[in-house]
Protein backbone atom coordinates (compact mmCIF):
# COMPACT_ATOMS: atom_id res chain seq x y z
CA UNK A 1 0.00 0.00 0.00
CA UNK A 2 3.09 2.22 0.03
CA UNK A 3 3.52 3.13 -3.61
CA UNK A 4 0.46 5.40 -3.87
CA UNK A 5 0.50 8.67 -1.95
CA UNK A 6 -2.71 10.67 -2.18
CA UNK A 7 -1.09 13.54 -0.29
CA UNK A 8 1.64 13.80 -2.98
CA UNK A 9 -0.96 13.60 -5.75
CA UNK A 10 -2.93 16.46 -4.23
CA UNK A 11 0.21 18.51 -3.60
CA UNK A 12 1.25 18.12 -7.24
CA UNK A 13 -1.92 19.77 -8.52
CA UNK A 14 -1.24 23.32 -9.59
CA UNK A 15 -4.06 25.79 -10.02
CA UNK A 16 -3.54 29.50 -10.59
CA UNK A 17 -6.09 32.23 -10.20
CA UNK A 18 -7.17 34.40 -13.10
CA UNK A 19 -4.63 37.11 -12.17
CA UNK A 20 -1.85 34.74 -11.14
CA UNK A 21 -3.30 34.26 -7.69
CA UNK A 22 -2.06 31.33 -5.64
CA UNK A 23 -5.61 30.08 -5.28
CA UNK A 24 -7.85 29.45 -8.27
CA UNK A 25 -10.40 32.16 -9.00
CA UNK A 26 -13.96 31.57 -7.97
CA UNK A 27 -16.26 31.75 -10.94
CA UNK A 28 -19.27 33.45 -9.42
CA UNK A 29 -21.74 32.58 -12.16
CA UNK A 30 -24.62 30.24 -12.69
CA UNK A 31 -24.52 30.56 -16.49
CA UNK A 32 -21.87 31.07 -19.19
CA UNK A 33 -21.81 32.92 -22.48
CA UNK A 34 -21.00 31.40 -25.86
CA UNK A 35 -19.44 33.18 -28.84
CA UNK A 36 -21.33 30.97 -31.22
CA UNK A 37 -24.72 29.31 -30.99
CA UNK A 38 -23.29 26.13 -32.50
CA UNK A 39 -20.94 25.66 -29.52
CA UNK A 40 -23.88 25.99 -27.15
CA UNK A 41 -25.66 23.19 -29.01
CA UNK A 42 -22.54 20.98 -28.91
CA UNK A 43 -22.14 21.61 -25.19
CA UNK A 44 -25.69 20.44 -24.56
CA UNK A 45 -24.90 17.31 -26.52
CA UNK A 46 -21.86 16.80 -24.31
CA UNK A 47 -19.42 17.41 -27.17
CA UNK A 48 -17.63 20.58 -26.13
CA UNK A 49 -14.80 19.71 -23.76
CA UNK A 50 -13.79 22.62 -21.55
CA UNK A 51 -16.95 24.63 -22.15
CA UNK A 52 -19.20 25.54 -19.28
CA UNK A 53 -22.92 25.74 -19.75
CA UNK A 54 -24.74 26.03 -16.49
CA UNK A 55 -23.43 25.57 -12.95
CA UNK A 56 -25.75 22.73 -11.94
CA UNK A 57 -23.86 20.71 -14.54
CA UNK A 58 -20.37 21.91 -13.72
CA UNK A 59 -18.46 25.00 -12.72
CA UNK A 60 -14.72 25.72 -12.73
CA UNK A 61 -14.27 25.61 -8.95
CA UNK A 62 -16.32 22.44 -8.55
CA UNK A 63 -14.15 20.80 -11.18
CA UNK A 64 -10.98 21.85 -9.31
CA UNK A 65 -12.26 20.39 -6.06
CA UNK A 66 -13.56 17.28 -7.81
CA UNK A 67 -10.19 16.73 -9.48
CA UNK A 68 -8.38 17.02 -6.15
CA UNK A 69 -10.76 14.50 -4.58
CA UNK A 70 -10.32 12.11 -7.50
CA UNK A 71 -6.57 12.33 -6.73
CA UNK A 72 -7.33 11.61 -3.07
CA UNK A 73 -9.15 8.43 -4.01
CA UNK A 74 -7.04 7.47 -7.02
CA UNK A 75 -10.01 7.37 -9.39
CA UNK A 76 -10.29 8.80 -12.91
CA UNK A 77 -12.85 11.38 -11.93
CA UNK A 78 -15.16 12.67 -9.21
CA UNK A 79 -18.13 14.97 -8.71
CA UNK A 80 -18.81 17.15 -5.68
CA UNK A 81 -22.31 17.53 -4.25
CA UNK A 82 -24.08 19.76 -1.76
CA UNK A 83 -23.95 17.10 0.97
CA UNK A 84 -22.81 13.56 1.64
CA UNK A 85 -26.41 12.39 1.31
CA UNK A 86 -26.56 14.21 -2.04
CA UNK A 87 -23.68 12.03 -3.22
CA UNK A 88 -25.06 8.78 -1.76
CA UNK A 89 -28.58 9.24 -3.14
CA UNK A 90 -27.35 10.34 -6.59
CA UNK A 91 -25.04 7.35 -6.89
CA UNK A 92 -27.63 4.81 -5.76
CA UNK A 93 -30.33 6.23 -8.02
CA UNK A 94 -27.90 6.20 -10.94
CA UNK A 95 -26.85 2.60 -10.44
CA UNK A 96 -30.19 1.12 -9.35
CA UNK A 97 -33.44 1.26 -11.28
CA UNK A 98 -36.89 -0.06 -10.45
CA UNK A 99 -36.71 -3.80 -9.70
CA UNK A 100 -33.05 -3.76 -8.65
CA UNK A 101 -31.59 -4.94 -5.37
CA UNK A 102 -28.83 -3.78 -3.00
CA UNK A 103 -26.78 -5.80 -0.52
CA UNK A 104 -25.69 -3.47 2.25
CA UNK A 105 -23.80 -3.56 5.49
CA UNK A 106 -26.23 -3.11 8.36
CA UNK A 107 -23.83 -0.84 10.24
CA UNK A 108 -23.96 2.28 8.11
CA UNK A 109 -24.75 5.95 8.59
CA UNK A 110 -28.32 6.42 9.81
CA UNK A 111 -29.36 8.59 6.86
CA UNK A 112 -28.08 6.06 4.33
CA UNK A 113 -29.86 3.30 6.20
CA UNK A 114 -33.13 5.28 6.21
CA UNK A 115 -32.80 6.02 2.48
CA UNK A 116 -32.38 2.34 1.60
CA UNK A 117 -34.87 1.06 4.15
CA UNK A 118 -37.70 3.62 3.82
CA UNK A 119 -37.25 5.63 0.64
CA UNK A 120 -35.96 3.30 -2.09
CA UNK A 121 -38.64 0.57 -1.67
CA UNK A 122 -41.25 2.97 -3.09
CA UNK A 123 -39.18 2.86 -6.30
CA UNK A 124 -39.12 -0.97 -6.14
CA UNK A 125 -35.50 -0.96 -5.06
CA UNK A 126 -35.01 -3.24 -2.08
CA UNK A 127 -32.05 -3.78 0.21
CA UNK A 128 -30.80 -6.74 2.21
CA UNK A 129 -28.93 -5.57 5.32
CA UNK A 130 -26.37 -7.92 6.83
CA UNK A 131 -23.05 -8.29 8.58
CA UNK A 132 -20.84 -7.27 5.65
CA UNK A 133 -17.88 -9.40 6.73
CA UNK A 134 -20.01 -12.54 6.77
CA UNK A 135 -19.06 -13.35 3.18
CA UNK A 136 -21.18 -16.47 3.04
CA UNK A 137 -24.27 -14.44 3.92
CA UNK A 138 -23.25 -11.72 1.47
CA UNK A 139 -22.87 -14.15 -1.41
CA UNK A 140 -26.15 -15.88 -0.53
CA UNK A 141 -27.94 -12.52 -0.54
CA UNK A 142 -26.81 -11.71 -4.09
CA UNK A 143 -29.73 -12.17 -6.50
CA UNK A 144 -29.87 -11.90 -10.30
CA UNK A 145 -31.19 -8.32 -9.88
CA UNK A 146 -28.52 -7.25 -7.35
CA UNK A 147 -26.56 -4.26 -8.64
CA UNK A 148 -24.57 -3.13 -5.63
CA UNK A 149 -22.69 -4.15 -2.52
CA UNK A 150 -22.67 -1.10 -0.25
CA UNK A 151 -20.57 -0.52 2.85
CA UNK A 152 -18.49 1.95 4.82
CA UNK A 153 -14.76 1.20 5.02
CA UNK A 154 -14.89 2.01 8.73
CA UNK A 155 -18.47 1.91 9.89
CA UNK A 156 -20.54 4.40 11.81
CA UNK A 157 -20.73 4.22 14.78
CA UNK A 158 -19.26 0.79 15.61
CA UNK A 159 -15.96 1.25 13.77
CA UNK A 160 -16.22 -2.12 12.09
CA UNK A 161 -13.84 -2.42 9.17
CA UNK A 162 -15.07 -3.92 5.90
CA UNK A 163 -12.80 -6.37 4.12
CA UNK A 164 -12.78 -4.47 0.84
CA UNK A 165 -10.48 -6.87 -1.01
CA UNK A 166 -12.79 -9.82 -0.40
CA UNK A 167 -15.94 -7.82 -1.13
CA UNK A 168 -14.41 -6.55 -4.36
CA UNK A 169 -13.63 -10.12 -5.45
CA UNK A 170 -17.26 -11.07 -4.77
CA UNK A 171 -18.45 -8.10 -6.81
CA UNK A 172 -16.22 -8.96 -9.75
CA UNK A 173 -17.42 -12.56 -9.66
CA UNK A 174 -21.07 -11.47 -9.80
CA UNK A 175 -20.54 -8.43 -12.08
CA UNK A 176 -21.90 -5.92 -9.59
CA UNK A 177 -20.53 -2.67 -8.20
CA UNK A 178 -18.78 -2.17 -4.88
CA UNK A 179 -19.73 1.23 -3.45
CA UNK A 180 -17.79 2.35 -0.39
CA UNK A 181 -18.42 5.32 1.90
CA UNK A 182 -14.93 6.29 3.08
CA UNK A 183 -15.96 9.26 5.25
CA UNK A 184 -14.31 7.92 8.43
CA UNK A 185 -10.95 7.10 6.88
CA UNK A 186 -9.77 9.60 4.26
CA UNK A 187 -6.09 9.09 3.29
CA UNK A 188 -5.68 6.10 5.60
CA UNK A 189 -7.80 3.78 3.45
CA UNK A 190 -7.93 4.00 -0.36
CA UNK A 191 -10.95 1.85 -1.29
CA UNK A 192 -10.36 2.13 -5.05
CA UNK A 193 -6.91 0.56 -4.64
CA UNK A 194 -8.61 -2.35 -2.89
CA UNK A 195 -11.15 -2.80 -5.66
CA UNK A 196 -14.04 -0.42 -4.92
CA UNK A 197 -15.83 0.89 -8.02
CA UNK A 198 -17.25 4.05 -6.47
CA UNK A 199 -15.95 5.85 -3.38
CA UNK A 200 -18.12 8.34 -1.50
CA UNK A 201 -17.32 10.95 1.15
CA UNK A 202 -19.28 13.29 3.28
CA UNK A 203 -16.96 16.30 2.94
CA UNK A 204 -18.74 17.68 6.00
CA UNK A 205 -16.45 15.62 8.22
CA UNK A 206 -12.66 15.23 8.14
CA UNK A 207 -12.05 16.47 4.61
CA UNK A 208 -13.40 19.95 5.23
CA UNK A 209 -12.65 19.63 8.92
CA UNK A 210 -14.05 22.95 10.11
CA UNK A 211 -17.70 22.08 10.72
CA UNK A 212 -18.85 25.13 8.76
CA UNK A 213 -20.61 23.38 5.89
CA UNK A 214 -22.09 20.19 4.55
CA UNK A 215 -20.73 18.75 1.33
CA UNK A 216 -20.16 15.47 -0.46
CA UNK A 217 -18.37 13.77 -3.32
CA UNK A 218 -18.46 10.53 -5.28
CA UNK A 219 -15.39 9.26 -7.10
CA UNK A 220 -15.30 6.73 -9.93
CA UNK A 221 -14.56 6.21 -13.61
CA UNK A 222 -14.92 9.11 -16.03
CA UNK A 223 -17.70 7.18 -17.72
CA UNK A 224 -19.69 6.81 -14.50
CA UNK A 225 -19.23 10.46 -13.51
CA UNK A 226 -20.35 11.53 -17.00
CA UNK A 227 -23.41 9.30 -16.71
CA UNK A 228 -24.46 10.96 -13.45
CA UNK A 229 -24.11 14.39 -15.10
CA UNK A 230 -25.91 13.53 -18.33
CA UNK A 231 -28.52 16.22 -19.04
CA UNK A 232 -31.15 13.64 -20.01
CA UNK A 233 -30.53 10.72 -17.66
CA UNK A 234 -27.98 11.73 -15.01
CA UNK A 235 -29.17 11.33 -11.41
CA UNK A 236 -27.01 14.17 -10.09
CA UNK A 237 -27.84 16.53 -12.95
CA UNK A 238 -31.57 15.85 -12.59
CA UNK A 239 -31.89 15.62 -8.81
CA UNK A 240 -29.70 18.71 -8.53
CA UNK A 241 -27.63 18.46 -5.29
CA UNK A 242 -25.12 21.03 -6.57
CA UNK A 243 -22.39 22.45 -4.40
CA UNK A 244 -21.98 26.21 -4.52
CA UNK A 245 -18.69 27.50 -6.01
CA UNK A 246 -17.86 29.68 -3.03
CA UNK A 247 -18.17 26.68 -0.80
CA UNK A 248 -16.11 24.38 -2.98
CA UNK A 249 -13.39 27.01 -2.94
CA UNK A 250 -13.29 26.98 0.84
CA UNK A 251 -13.33 23.17 1.03
CA UNK A 252 -10.43 22.98 -1.44
CA UNK A 253 -8.37 25.23 0.83
CA UNK A 254 -9.14 23.06 3.85
CA UNK A 255 -8.28 19.90 1.92
CA UNK A 256 -4.67 21.14 1.74
CA UNK A 257 -4.10 20.40 5.43
CA UNK A 258 -5.95 17.08 5.55
CA UNK A 259 -2.77 14.96 5.73
CA UNK A 260 -1.50 16.88 8.75
CA UNK A 261 -4.86 16.85 10.51
CA UNK A 262 -5.49 13.13 10.02
CA UNK A 263 -2.17 12.27 11.64
CA UNK A 264 -2.99 14.39 14.69
CA UNK A 265 -6.57 13.07 14.98
CA UNK A 266 -5.23 9.51 14.85
CA UNK A 267 -2.39 10.18 17.27
CA UNK A 268 -4.74 11.71 19.83
CA UNK A 269 -7.40 9.01 19.44
CA UNK A 270 -4.78 6.26 19.82
CA UNK A 271 -3.42 7.88 22.97
CA UNK A 272 -6.85 8.14 24.60
CA UNK A 273 -7.98 4.67 23.48
CA UNK A 274 -4.89 3.05 25.00
CA UNK A 275 -5.25 4.92 28.28
CA UNK A 276 -9.00 4.29 28.55
CA UNK A 277 -8.51 0.60 27.84
CA UNK A 278 -5.77 0.45 30.41
CA UNK A 279 -8.15 2.04 32.91
CA UNK A 280 -10.59 -0.81 32.32
CA UNK A 281 -13.14 1.18 30.32
CA UNK A 282 -15.11 -0.40 27.49
CA UNK A 283 -13.45 1.38 24.61
CA UNK A 284 -13.44 0.42 20.97
CA UNK A 285 -10.82 1.72 18.52
CA UNK A 286 -9.46 -0.07 15.45
CA UNK A 287 -5.94 0.85 16.54
CA UNK A 288 -6.25 -1.34 19.65
CA UNK A 289 -5.11 -4.92 19.39
CA UNK A 290 -8.32 -5.87 21.19
CA UNK A 291 -10.44 -4.52 18.30
CA UNK A 292 -11.80 -7.42 16.25
CA UNK A 293 -10.76 -5.80 12.95
CA UNK A 294 -7.37 -4.48 14.04
CA UNK A 295 -5.34 -6.78 11.80
CA UNK A 296 -7.72 -6.31 8.89
CA UNK A 297 -7.44 -2.54 9.09
CA UNK A 298 -3.65 -2.80 9.30
CA UNK A 299 -3.65 -4.85 6.11
CA UNK A 300 -5.69 -2.20 4.28
CA UNK A 301 -4.37 1.13 5.52
CA UNK A 302 -1.59 3.60 4.77
CA UNK A 303 0.03 3.37 8.19
CA UNK A 304 1.35 6.92 8.40
CA UNK A 305 -2.20 8.27 8.85
CA UNK A 306 -3.06 5.94 11.70
CA UNK A 307 -6.37 4.38 12.62
CA UNK A 308 -8.48 7.54 12.47
CA UNK A 309 -10.04 9.98 14.87
CA UNK A 310 -13.11 8.05 15.98
CA UNK A 311 -13.47 5.91 19.07
CA UNK A 312 -16.44 4.68 21.07
CA UNK A 313 -16.88 4.25 24.80
CA UNK A 314 -19.69 2.38 26.49
CA UNK A 315 -20.85 4.32 29.52
CA UNK A 316 -23.34 1.59 30.48
CA UNK A 317 -26.61 3.51 30.33
CA UNK A 318 -27.97 6.48 28.42
CA UNK A 319 -28.19 8.44 31.70
CA UNK A 320 -24.54 7.82 32.52
CA UNK A 321 -23.52 8.69 28.98
CA UNK A 322 -25.49 11.94 29.10
CA UNK A 323 -24.06 12.86 32.50
CA UNK A 324 -20.51 12.29 31.27
CA UNK A 325 -21.02 14.21 28.03
CA UNK A 326 -22.57 17.19 29.80
CA UNK A 327 -19.72 17.28 32.29
CA UNK A 328 -17.05 17.02 29.60
CA UNK A 329 -18.67 19.90 27.75
CA UNK A 330 -18.78 21.97 30.93
CA UNK A 331 -15.06 21.29 31.35
CA UNK A 332 -14.50 22.46 27.78
CA UNK A 333 -13.10 19.10 26.67
CA UNK A 334 -15.30 19.09 23.61
CA UNK A 335 -18.83 19.67 22.43
CA UNK A 336 -21.93 17.55 22.82
CA UNK A 337 -22.68 17.51 19.11
CA UNK A 338 -23.12 15.09 16.26
CA UNK A 339 -20.74 15.06 13.28
CA UNK A 340 -17.00 14.50 13.27
CA UNK A 341 -13.65 15.69 12.04
CA UNK A 342 -13.69 19.04 13.85
CA UNK A 343 -10.58 20.56 15.52
CA UNK A 344 -12.38 20.14 18.81
CA UNK A 345 -13.52 16.80 20.22
CA UNK A 346 -17.19 16.07 19.50
CA UNK A 347 -19.23 13.45 21.34
CA UNK A 348 -22.75 12.13 21.05
CA UNK A 349 -24.74 9.13 22.14
CA UNK A 350 -25.22 7.18 18.91
CA UNK A 351 -28.42 5.32 19.85
CA UNK A 352 -30.31 8.51 20.55
CA UNK A 353 -28.80 10.64 17.76
CA UNK A 354 -27.08 9.67 14.52
CA UNK A 355 -28.26 6.05 14.60
CA UNK A 356 -31.76 6.78 15.90
CA UNK A 357 -33.14 6.04 12.40
CA UNK A 358 -32.30 2.41 13.09
CA UNK A 359 -35.04 0.67 15.13
CA UNK A 360 -34.14 -0.20 18.71
CA UNK A 361 -34.15 -4.00 18.25
CA UNK A 362 -31.91 -3.71 15.20
CA UNK A 363 -29.54 -1.40 17.05
CA UNK A 364 -29.27 -3.94 19.84
CA UNK A 365 -28.61 -6.75 17.34
CA UNK A 366 -25.79 -4.70 15.80
CA UNK A 367 -24.23 -3.94 19.16
CA UNK A 368 -25.14 -0.25 19.42
CA UNK A 369 -25.84 -0.16 23.15
CA UNK A 370 -27.80 2.63 24.84
CA UNK A 371 -24.76 4.01 26.64
CA UNK A 372 -22.49 4.03 23.59
CA UNK A 373 -20.74 7.37 23.17
CA UNK A 374 -19.04 8.13 19.88
CA UNK A 375 -16.05 10.44 20.17
CA UNK A 376 -14.52 12.31 17.29
CA UNK A 377 -11.20 13.19 18.85
CA UNK A 378 -9.96 16.70 18.15
CA UNK A 379 -6.59 18.17 17.31
CA UNK A 380 -5.69 18.89 20.96
CA UNK A 381 -2.08 20.00 21.29
CA UNK A 382 -1.50 18.31 24.65
CA UNK A 383 -3.48 15.08 24.63
CA UNK A 384 -2.04 13.94 27.98
CA UNK A 385 -3.60 16.98 29.63
CA UNK A 386 -6.89 16.21 27.88
CA UNK A 387 -6.72 12.64 29.12
CA UNK A 388 -6.17 13.71 32.73
CA UNK A 389 -9.17 16.04 32.56
CA UNK A 390 -11.36 13.40 30.90
CA UNK A 391 -10.36 10.90 33.56
CA UNK A 392 -11.54 13.37 36.22
CA UNK A 393 -14.94 13.50 34.50
CA UNK A 394 -15.14 9.70 34.35
CA UNK A 395 -14.30 9.45 38.05
CA UNK A 396 -16.84 12.13 38.97
CA UNK A 397 -19.63 10.40 37.09
CA UNK A 398 -18.69 6.98 38.49
CA UNK A 399 -17.97 5.55 35.03
CA UNK A 400 -14.51 4.94 36.37
CA UNK A 401 -13.80 3.89 39.98
CA UNK A 402 -10.73 4.92 41.95
CA UNK A 403 -10.09 1.29 42.92
CA UNK A 404 -10.08 -0.14 39.43
CA UNK A 405 -7.79 2.45 37.94
CA UNK A 406 -4.28 1.20 37.32
CA UNK A 407 -1.28 3.17 38.49
CA UNK A 408 0.13 4.92 35.49
Ligand SMILES: *Cc1c(COP(=O)(O)O)cnc(C)c1O
Nearest residue numbers: 083084085109183202204214215
Ligand atom coordinates in the same frame (compact mmCIF):
# COMPACT_ATOMS: atom_id res chain seq x y z
C1 LIG B 1 -22.23 12.39 7.86
C2 LIG B 1 -22.15 11.15 7.09
C3 LIG B 1 -22.89 11.00 5.90
C4 LIG B 1 -23.86 12.05 5.41
O1 LIG B 1 -23.20 13.21 5.01
P1 LIG B 1 -23.89 14.67 5.00
O2 LIG B 1 -22.79 15.54 4.55
O3 LIG B 1 -24.35 14.94 6.41
O4 LIG B 1 -25.03 14.61 4.07
C5 LIG B 1 -22.74 9.82 5.20
N1 LIG B 1 -21.92 8.84 5.61
C6 LIG B 1 -21.21 8.95 6.75
C7 LIG B 1 -20.32 7.83 7.15
C8 LIG B 1 -21.30 10.10 7.53
O5 LIG B 1 -20.59 10.19 8.65
